[in-house]
Amino acid sequence: xxxxxxxxxxxxxxxxxxxxxxxxxxxxxxxxxxxxxxxxxxxxxxxxxxxxxxxxxxxxxxxxxxxxxxxxxxxxxxxxxxxxxxxxxxxxxxxxxxxxxxxxxxxxxxxxxxxxxxxxxxxxxxxxxxxxxxxxxxxxxxxxxxxxxxxxxxxxxxxxxxxxxxxxxxxxxxxxxxxxxxxxxxxxxxxxxxxxxxxxxxxxxxxxxxxxxxxxxxxxxxxxx
Amino acid sequence: xxxxxxxxxxxxxxxxxxxxxxxxxxxxxxxxxxxxxxxxxxxxxxxxxxxxxxxxxxxxxxxxxxxxxxxxxxxxxxxxxxxxxxxxxxxxxxxxxxxxxxxxxxxxxxxxxxxxxxxxxxxxxxxxxxxxxxxxxxxxxxxxxxxxxxxxxxxxxxxxxxxxxxxxxxxxxxxxxxxxxxxxxxxxxxxxxxxxxxxxxxxxxxxxxxxxxxxxxxxxxxxxxxxxxxxxxxxxxxxxxxxxxxxxxxxxxxxxxxxxxx
Numbered sequence: 001x002x003x004x005x006x007x008x009x010x011x012x013x014x015x016x017x018x019x020x021x022x023x024x025x026x027x028x029x030x031x032x033x034x035x036x037x038x039x040x041x042x043x044x045x046x047x048x049x050x051x052x053x054x055x056x057x058x059x060x061x062x063x064x065x066x067x068x069x070x071x072x073x074x075x076x077x078x079x080x081x082x083x084x085x086x087x088x089x090x091x092x093x094x095x096x097x098x099x100x101x102x103x104x105x106x107x108x109x110x111x112x113x114x115x116x117x118x119x120x121x122x123x124x125x126x127x128x129x130x131x132x133x134x135x136x137x138x139x140x141x142x143x144x145x146x147x148x149x150x151x152x153x154x155x156x157x158x159x160x161x162x163x164x165x166x167x168x169x170x171x172x173x174x175x176x177x178x179x180x181x182x183x184x185x186x187x188x189x190x191x192x193x194x195x196x197x198x199x200x201x202x203x204x205x206x207x208x209x210x211x212x213x214x215x216x217x218x219x220x221x222x223x224x225x
Numbered sequence: 226x227x228x229x230x231x232x233x234x235x236x237x238x239x240x241x242x243x244x245x246x247x248x249x250x251x252x253x254x255x256x257x258x259x260x261x262x263x264x265x266x267x268x269x270x271x272x273x274x275x276x277x278x279x280x281x282x283x284x285x286x287x288x289x290x291x292x293x294x295x296x297x298x299x300x301x302x303x304x305x306x307x308x309x310x311x312x313x314x315x316x317x318x319x320x321x322x323x324x325x326x327x328x329x330x331x332x333x334x335x336x337x338x339x340x341x342x343x344x345x346x347x348x349x350x351x352x353x354x355x356x357x358x359x360x361x362x363x364x365x366x367x368x369x370x371x372x373x374x375x376x377x378x379x380x381x382x383x384x385x386x387x388x389x390x391x392x393x394x395x396x397x398x399x400x401x402x403x404x405x406x407x408x409x410x411x412x413x414x415x416x417x418x419x420x421x422x423x424x425x426x427x428x429x430x431x432x433x434x435x436x437x438x439x440x441x442x443x444x445x446x447x448x449x450x451x452x453x454x455x456x457x458x459x460x461x462x463x464x465x466x467x468x469x470x471x472x473x474x475x476x477x478x479x480x481x482x483x484x485x486x487x
Contacts, residue, residue: 014284079321087323089306172310181397182280182309185273188427190403 007187008196011180018179019200025097025175026162030108032101033157037108042138044113055109062106067099068167074099075171096168104161111153115146148219155212159205166201176200266303268294269324271312273397276422276479277330289479290328293347294446296471300462311396313378316340319449326448326455330416332380333445342450344459346443349485352384353420354435355402355413362412365437371411374401381414384439398423406431414439418480 043055062070075095079087088094119142127137169178180197184190270278270290278288286307298305310318315327319341332350333343356362362371368388375381377394385392393410395401401413402423413420420434448455466472467484476484 010282017284076317076321084322087321091323170311170314172308172314174309179284182272184399185397186275186279186281188399188402188423188430190399 003192004187004189005192007183007189008192011183011187011193011196014179014183015176015196015200018174018176019204021173022162022165022175023204025093025100025168025173026158026165028097029100029104029161029165030154030158032097033104033108033161034154036101036105037112040105040109041112041116044109045116059106059109062103063110067103067164068170070103071096071099071167071171074102092168092171092173096171096173100161100165100168103164104157107157107160108154111150111157112146114153115150116142118149119145151216151219152212155209155215158212159208162204162208163201264303266294266298266301266305266326267324268305268307269310269315269318269327270307270329271315271397272309273399274312274330274419275426276418278328289348289475290330292475292478293466293472294326294328296466296475297446297459297462300465301458312376316447319447322449325452326446326459328446330419330444331447332416332442334380334383334442337447340450341447342452342456343445343447344456345463346445347463348444349441350416350418350444351441352381352414352437352439353417354437355405355415355420355423355432356411356435357405357431358433360411360433363435365439368412368414372409374404374410374413376401376415379415380442381416385414402432 040055040058043051044059046052046055075092078084078095078098079091084091116138123141123145124137127141128134132140165175166177168175169181172178174182176197180193184193187193270286272278272280272286274288276288277290278286281287286309291307294307295305308324312329315324315329315331316337318324319327327341330348330350331337333346337343354362354365354368362368365388368385369390373385373390373392374395375385375392376398377396382392382394392414393401393404395404398413398415398419401410401415404410405413417436424430424432424434446459448459463472473484476482
């Protein structure tokens with residue numbers, strides 16, 4: 001089969017747009033994931049059995065089922081829950097980002113929990129003996145230190161989610177992979193296109209991991225005396 | 226240890242129960258579709274099906290179906306908004322109310338007609354067999370025992386299954402043809418215009434076609450079951466476009482010939 005690289009090169013403007021969309025979707029999903037993850041991590045460490053059970057149930061469900069299935073579930077389930085008969089415009093973006101956010105929330109919960117538990121017990125004991133309430137010691141003493149420690153795994157989660165965003169093609173979100181697929185529908189040149197798409201992902205993941213290690217170094221500075 | 230396990234189990238159970246409750250409530254209270262005040266026609270299609278619907282170099286939808294639905298929209302005074310989905314997801318999304326109509330080179334079949342309301346037929350096609358140029362496959366009968374690829378949920382899949390075979394089902398026709406060229410398949414069965422278009426666009430590819438003798442099929446625009454009002458409008462518009470030459474103009478643009486009688 002002749003490889004027609006021109007078809008891929010001509011498509012760069014379309015792919016650029018799709019790459020930006022991919023980044024945006026991932027960033028919003030991670031933002032949702034961080035909020036859910038923090039709440040779930042705290043719930044997971046709660047004294048109340050019910051709260052703990054709810055958090056564990058959430059985490060187990062979203063880590064224990066495939067993201068692809070979750071995307072379909074959210075996509076077809078949300079209209080029923082919200083009683084929509086005709087779906088709002090661009091509904092698939094809402095469903096796609098929500099599914100990714102819910103999924104990453106479960107992983108990020110475990111990242112935060114590990115971060116919180118990695119802080120020496122003496123820290124919270126010291127805070128409590130200074131008269132801080134449990135919530136205060138969490139907020140002013142534990143979480144700021146924990147957050148620094150979870151930067152690398154959070155970066156990994158961002159990268160994993162960026163790659164997984166290609167699954168959103170299944171509900172016709174024109175992110176990077178689906179864009180490539182649509183172009184192949186016109187050019188019938190899959191090999192140059194998917195190599196190009198792979199390079200796009202590679203560049204994006206590399207940039208993110210550079211950024212994460214920069215953040216790690218910057219936040220780690222005041223640890224060095 | 227035992228305690229953690231029971232907490233974990235309760236958690237998963239709680240979550241599943243709440244999911245079921247939520248869907249249960251939702252399903253029972255969905256009301257029939259309210260009339261739309263805006264004159265927007267939301268249309269779904271699968272943009273990997275040249276020359277009927279695909280995206281051009283500027284990422285804009287184009288193709289025969291795209292031109293036709295725009296002409297119908299213009300005639301009826303609708304603003305046409307086209308959204309994409311994979312072919313096998315189009316009918317579920319139409320039923321879910323995501324679109325008002327689906328135009329996707331969709332053949333009218335009895336099975337589909339139980340789930341959607343079809344407009345009058347707007348195009349005739351049949352299934353062609355694409356093979357490599359040195360292939361020994363010459364007739365439909367020769368397909369038996371061979372590895373055959375189709376696009377999932379298409380009439381190509383239906384005719385191959387009618388022969389008592391299980392085809393490999395791909396997401397798009399280009400995926401199937403690529404596998405044919407790579408040697409993963411002996412033949413691809415797909416709509417005749419799509420096979421012809423592929424060969425026209427890729428004259429150097431090691432692909433030829435065989436007409437076979439599959440039955441004629443007719444494409445229809447799919448609408449939500451019960452939407453008789455829109456169906457009447459679309460049919461009237463199709464008739465008008467055929468009479469005033471607009472249909473023929475679009476047909477000539479994409480197939481380089483006058484509209485055949487169907």
